Amino acid sequence: MSHTAHIPSHRKPRQRASKSALRAGVAGGFLSTIAVAGAAGPAQAEPVTQTIEMPTIASNFSAAAAASAQATQQLALDIEKQADQDAAAAKAAKDAKKAHAEAVRKDEAKKKAEAAEKKAEAAEKKAKAEAEAKERAERASRSTERTTLSASTGSSGSSSSGSSASAPSSSSSSNVSGSAASIVAFAKAQVGDAYVSGGTGPNAWDCSGLVQAAYRTANIDLPRVSQAQSTAGTQVSLDNLQPGDILYWGGAGSAYHVAIYVGGGQFVGAQNSSTGTVQRSMDYDRPTGAVRVL
Known part of the structure; x- marks a missing residue:
């Protein structure tokens, strides 16, 4: 068995070499760009304008917000209206209580006045009845006196010849002829x-x-x-x-x-x-x- 067959190779695969080269190229290009920009100076720099677009509020969200605001306003109006109604009701109750008390006072005063009037009428009737009774008694007494007078005048007229003849009078302290x-x-x-x-x-x-x-x-x-x-x-x-x-x-x-x-x-x-x-x-x-x- 050959010894060289068991020794692994120290060379990297080509694919890895190409990746390293690519990385080195990208890095070099980035540094070159920075160097050029630095050499150009601030006077040659152009302002960067960036427009940020906000997301558009959905129409259903706007409608919901408007409805909520309208509901809040209506609630405030309802509360104010209820407060006015409560105040009016309280005032009406107070006025009604005052009117009732005044009516009771007037009714009591009227009853007292009527009672006083009835009492006065009764006293007047009593006084009138007493006066009428007294007048009847006086009239009866006068009638009696007149009858007596007629009789006494007739008898005295035939027996007296002048003012020297006198007869006592029951109604006078002097003798009258x-x-x-x-x-x-x-x-x-x-x-x-x-x-x-x-x-x-x-x-x-x-x-x-x-x-x-x-x-x-x-x-x-x-x-x-x-x-x-x-x-x-x-x-x-x-x-x-x-x-x-x-x-x-x-x-x-x-x-x-x-x-x-x-x-x-x-x-x-x-x-x-x-x-x-x-x-x-x-x-x-x-x-x-x-x-x-x-």
């Missing part, structure tokens, strides 16, 4: 009647109408007005009065008020619409003068 008794009794019987300007009875009088009616019971006709009545007889002093004398206020012939002296320092007269026909002390309203007709 004949016609004077009739006049005084009639005047007292009208106490409580109403005062009406121009009134001549039977339940409403003015001052001269009452005096005229009282003297008619004694068959004496007097003038209708107070001015004429104040001069219808003989002027007498207020210190020398007799029952039946006519009292007047104002001047004789120009009097503005008249009444009848009933004795005991008192008079009866239809005073005014507030008091009606009353019996008063002369100190209540001192007259100016007096006239005696009887």
Whole structure:
């Protein structure tokens, strides 16, 4: 067996040699390029412009983003709208509560007013009923006095010859005779009647109408007005009065008020619409003068 047959060869395959040569050529060319560029200098270098293209957003992504933004805006509007509705509802509830409280207050005030009005009406009815009862009693009393007066006047008229004959009067502190008794009794019987300007009875009088009616019971006709009545007889002093004398206020012939002296320092007269026909002390309203007709 030959010794040379077992010794491997130290030569590289040709293919490997060609690869090495290729690598050496590429490297040499790269270095040569660098050397040339360096020798040329910066003045000969040209700027490198590079355009980067961004990937185009897909149309479906844009639509989704727009829809999301619209949904967010709508949500914000819905929240704002809901907040406005809640505020309006709260205000309406507050106003309703206030209105209810005001209605309750007014209703209570109305009930109180109605109760007070009913109470006042009841009191008024009671007072009216009492006044009517009192008036009926007074009228009955006056009717009795008039009946008694008619009987007493007839008997005294036949038994007396003048003013010196007198009979006691149940309605006066003085002794009153004949016609004077009739006049005084009639005047007292009208106490409580109403005062009406121009009134001549039977339940409403003015001052001269009452005096005229009282003297008619004694068959004496007097003038209708107070001015004429104040001069219808003989002027007498207020210190020398007799029952039946006519009292007047104002001047004789120009009097503005008249009444009848009933004795005991008192008079009866239809005073005014507030008091009606009353019996008063002369100190209540001192007259100016007096006239005696009887």
